[in-house]
Amino acid sequence: MYKNKITQALLLSAGMAVAATSFSTLAADVPAGVKLAAKQELVRGNGTEVESLDPQKVSGVPESNVLRDLLEGLVNQDGNGALVGGVAESWETEDNKTWIFHFRKDAKWSNGDPVVAEDFVYTWRRLADPKTGSPYASYLEMTTMANAGDIILGKKSPETLGVEAVDKHTLKVTLDKPVPYFASMTVHTSLKPVNKKVVESLGDKWTSPANYVGNGAYTLDKWVVNERIVLARSETYWDNDKTVLNQVTYLPIENQVAEMNRFLAGEVDVTYEMPNEHFKRLVKEYPEDVKVTPYLCSYYYEFNTTRAPFDNEDVRKALSYAIDRDVIAKFIVGKGETPAYNFTPLATNGLDVEMPQYSELSQKERVAKAKELLAKAGYGSDNPLKFDLLYNTSENHKKVAVAIASMWKKSLGVTAVLENQEWKSYLDTKRQGDFDVSRAGWCGDYNEASTFLAILRDGHSQNYPKYSSKSYDAQLDKALAAASDADRSAAYKGAEALLAKDMPIMPIYHYVNARLVNPKLGGYPEKNPEDNIFSKDMYIIAD
Known part of the structure; x- marks a missing residue:
């Protein structure tokens, strides 16, 4: 600085x-x-x-x-x-x-x-x-x-x-x-x-x-x-x-409980994450060890928009509306994360977002709307929707996936078949576009909204949903050409509104960084x- x-x-x-x-x-x-x-x-x-x-x-x-x-x-x-x-x-x-x-x-x-x-x-x-x-x-x-x-x-x-x-x-x-x-x-x-x-x-x-x-x-x-x-x-x-520090050792521990136990045994100084279900106990028993800090990072699911039925906007919206984000943020992860109805974390510098209309509905009302949209797309009890949900190996990711799959099954009769892959395979699968719906997380490369919104630009190497919208790209172009912060912020607001309308991704929650x-x-x-x-x-x- x-x-x-x-x-x-x-x-x-x-x-x-x-x-x-x-x-x-x-x-x-x-x-x-x-x-x-x-x-x-x-x-x-x-x-x-x-x-x-x-x-x-x-x-x-x-x-x-x-x-x-x-x-x-x-x-x-x-x-x-x-x-x-x-x-x-x-x-x-x-x-x-x-x-x-x-x-x-x-x-x-x-x-x-x-x-x-x-x-x-x-x-x-x-x-x-x-x-x-x-x-x-x-x-x-x-x-x-x-x-x-x-x-x-x-x-x-x-x-x-x-x-x-x-x-x-x-x-x-x-x-x-x-x-x-x-x-x-x-x-x-x-x-x-x-x-x-x-x-x-x-x-x-x-x-x-x-x-x-x-x-x-x-x-x-x-x-x-x-x-x-x-x-x-x-x-x-x-x-x-x-x-x-004379030496730094990195351990690839995918299981958060195992990592926690190694920390408590004195074998690890800093954990990558914390097991969600142990968070409250750890705060109570080891308050000096628990660190919860701000984090410019979003947790979301992404659709393969080139693959039916996820090329249908109504199907995408139905699945997104049926997720009870309050339950996920408060009870499944529960470390201070906030429910997300937009992509970019609200703490990002210069961001001004108008929350989409569905965020103002009760969860019961969202589910009712989701059923209407799914029926409109041709899915129901006589033609149930079934697809694969990909996530990278992690107990925390598994807990979120199980919870969301249960919400879809209970409210919409939709079956999501969970598929976990180790990190390298998961990345390769997404890059090849060989998935239906995938878990994703994006953390800011710098503190400005474009670090999030630009990855959904048509042709971007991280645009795994293959989202393609000339209107969306035009909003990002406006932001780059903006003569003032107000104009730039207005362009980003327009981009977020289009994501809520087109729903190539399902924002779920905005992270905090919680570790031991x-x-x-x-x-x-x-x-x-x-x-x-x-x-x-x-x-x-x-x-």
């Missing part, structure tokens, strides 16, 4: 240009009088086995958690979500279209190579290149980086992307449209750099522990698939003198709504 946080926030909210500014570095800030433990090793639950440790080939939270430690982008965040320097120690723009990033000269890769502007040029071209097949390629198009869309479609060469190494320590980025929050978008995992000579010489093998070259605060020491990923402190990291955290862990961020946790900023306190 800029030194004058209040002034910068006002500038960004007004869409105004900002001048060059230097930034303070951020590392573990141990308060005076705090005694550090002799053993500085952290163990984190990470939900599941990662899909990959290649930043341009992943799309999930578990992968981002690890990559945040292994790789450093242009910009980082502090514990409040404010921007701080990463590889770039300062940046500037005059019109929010041309951005200049100035690199710190002591940034290095773990093999000793200097981190230079050309590394980011190579990486971002690689992200856009259709040959890479990145599930996050469309993120570049969301930034409006020049020619990104045409490159992703194969119409232009990756070399035409709007990014240029002015010299070794200066990166110039050219956007097609002014994006006042562009710097915050560079925090994202997909834009973190890779070492060109390592990637091109080793191919997919570059991500093994023996070959991995990163520029983050930690290096990849061990990777035992389905067991653990162990990171070691990097001696080449530019701010290593301020890093405290060792009270001896200092520096744990409790006010970062994007839940971007950097291990380099934490430390273990002595008993």
Whole structure:
């Protein structure tokens, strides 16, 4: 974040240009009088086995958690979500279209190579290149980086992307449209750099522990698939003198009860989640260990709109209306989550949403409307609807799926056959479009409504429902071209209204982040709504 946080926030909210500014570095800030433990090793639950440790080939939270430690982008965040320097120690723009990033000269890769502007040029071209097949390629198009869309479609060469190494320590980025929050978008995992000579010489093998070259605060020491990923402190990291934790271990524990038990046994310092049914007991018995923090994240089900009968708007609406979101939020998950009738979390900066009409009905009235819509589509007792409901392996996801399937069966006579798949298979199934209805969750890549709404744009690489609406896309275009925050907010309101009308997804609830955290862990961020946790900023306190 800029030194004058209040002034910068006002500038960004007004869409105004900002001048060059230097930034303070951020590392573990141990308060005076705090005694550090002799053993500085952290163990984190990470939900599941990662899909990959290649930043341009992943799309999930578990992968981002690890990559945040292994790789450093242009910009980082502090514990409040404010921007701080990463590889770039300062940046500037005059019109929010041309951005200049100035690199710190002591940034290095773990093999000793200097981190230079050309590394980011190579990486971002690689992200856009259709040959890479990145599930996050469309993120570049969301930034409006020049020619990104045409490159992703194969119409232009990756070399035409709007990014240029002015010299070794200066990166110039050219956007097609002014994006006042562009710097915050560079925090994202997909834009973190890779070492060109390592990637091109080793191919997919570059991500093994023996070959991995990163520029983050930690290096990849061990990777035992389905067991653990162990990171070691990097001696080449530019701010290593301020890093405290010497080792970070990530455990792919899919069962929340098992993870809880390992935490209570002292084997895990930070859990990925908490078992919903144990939350109230844990709050009562271990109040110092339970951390509930804001989270820009939405839980929803998505329809495969290219597959009958989910190409029918009435069927989609009927299933959505029949979900009792109050029951799901308060009793099935019950950690402070809020029922969702729109996609974008209400705490998102600059969001103004008019709740859809069905949100104002009683649940009894919603079910009655759902029955009418389903009958109109030709389904009823003489022709019952049956389909598969896909979710990734997790006891918490299973509990939600069982509850919703029961609601559909009881109120509509609809049968949802539950199908769980482990993380990698689940992602692959969705990317191939081989599903009826699927569980989904989306967490903001930056704090602005477009990070949610843009994924449902026609052609977006994360648009698994295959939603296609010219009217919806036009609202997003209006937001990008908006001359004021009010105009941008109005466009987003229009986009949310279209989602409620067309119902390509069923919003269910907006998350909070609830997990168990060792009270001896200092520096744990409790006010970062994007839940971007950097291990380099934490430390273990002595008993």
